[in-house]
Amino acid sequence: MALDINPSILSADFANLESELAAISSADSVHVDVMDGHFVPNLTIGPPVVKRLAEVAPIPLDVHLMIERADADAVSYAEAGARSVTFHAEASSAPVRLAREIRAAGARAAIALRPATPIEPYIDLLAEFDMVLIMTVEPGFGGQSFLDTMLPKIGRTRKAVTDAGLDVRIQVDGGITASTIGRAAEAGADVFVAGSAVYGRDDPAAAIESLRRAAAIGIGLNA
Ligand SMILES: O=C(CO)[C@@H](O)[C@H](O)COP(=O)(O)O
Numbered sequence: 291m292a293l294d295i296n297p298s299i300l301s302a303d304f305a306n307l308e309s310e311l312a313a314i315s316s317a318d319s320v321h322v323d324v325m326d327g328h329f330v331p332n333l334t335i336g337p338p339v340v341k342r343l344a345e346v347a348p349i350p351l352d353v354h355l356m357i358e359r360a361d362a363d364a365v366s367y368a369e370a371g372a373r374s375v376t377f378h379a380e381a382s383s384a385p386v387r388l389a390r391e392i393r394a395a396g397a398r399a400a401i402a403l404r405p406a407t408p409i410e411p412y413i414d415l416l417a418e419f420d421m422v423l424i425m426t427v428e429p430g431f432g433g434q435s436f437l438d439t440m441l442p443k444i445g446r447t448r449k450a451v452t453d454a455g456l457d458v459r460i461q462v463d464g465g466i467t468a469s470t471i472g473r474a475a476e477a478g479a480d481v482f483v484a485g486s487a488v489y490g491r492d493d494p495a496a497a498i499e500s501l502r503r504a505a506a507i508g509i510g511l512n513a
């Protein structure tokens with residue numbers, strides 16, 4: 291099973307994003323947190339900045355939309371060049387239609403669940419998505435602590451994906467460190483977002499490698 295490490299630029303230096311992207315070129319994708327100040331209290335960037343990031347990034351963009359107007363605005367991030375566009379289940383009134391629109395615009399479609407949102411209503415819809423994001427903190431800010439209470443939800447999602455014979459990635463986001471990533475991998479996650487555990491370190495490339503090793507150990511591989 292491939293285990294992807296996606297550093298979040300929320301913890302990067304926003305005045306030097308091009309060099310911050312170059313520093314994580316050994317990662318699988320760069321995680322871009324889009325926040326609108328409504329769905330979450332924080333406010334970040336929009337499609338024009340995402341478009342430029344896609345142009346200069348050495349690796350693909352994994353865009354995480356924490357926005358209220360997901361149904362209206364998600365497709366513009368696919369058009370801006372994101373490889374994957376993740377919208378929140380709580381923000382969409384028509385998640386299947388939106389996933390199809392994102393795919394039609396050329397990106398992978400993913401659905402995110404806040405900690406209090408169960409996976410069960412979405413299990414029969416999994417084939418519509420390329421990835422499910424299980425939030426392991428309340429969305430809004432970097433640097434929070436991993437919620438171990440999300441491990442059973444990760445496990446139920448993995449079981450549903452396996453039982454249905456689907457190729458749907460399971461992403462975790464929030465509080466991922468070399469100490470927590472193994473538990474998330476063991477529970478069934480295979481795409482790991484890490485902000486402060488990568489950009490909070492002196493050597494982001496070394497931090498990515500130690501996360502890879504710890505994730506592999508979590509699923510019993512000797513990395
Ligand atoms: O979506 C979010 C926060 O809402 C994340 O992507 C954070 O950027 C992760 O930061 P760390 O918890 O890894 O520091």
Ligand SMILES: [Co+2]
Pocket residue numbers: 298321322323354463483
């Ligand atoms: Co995120």
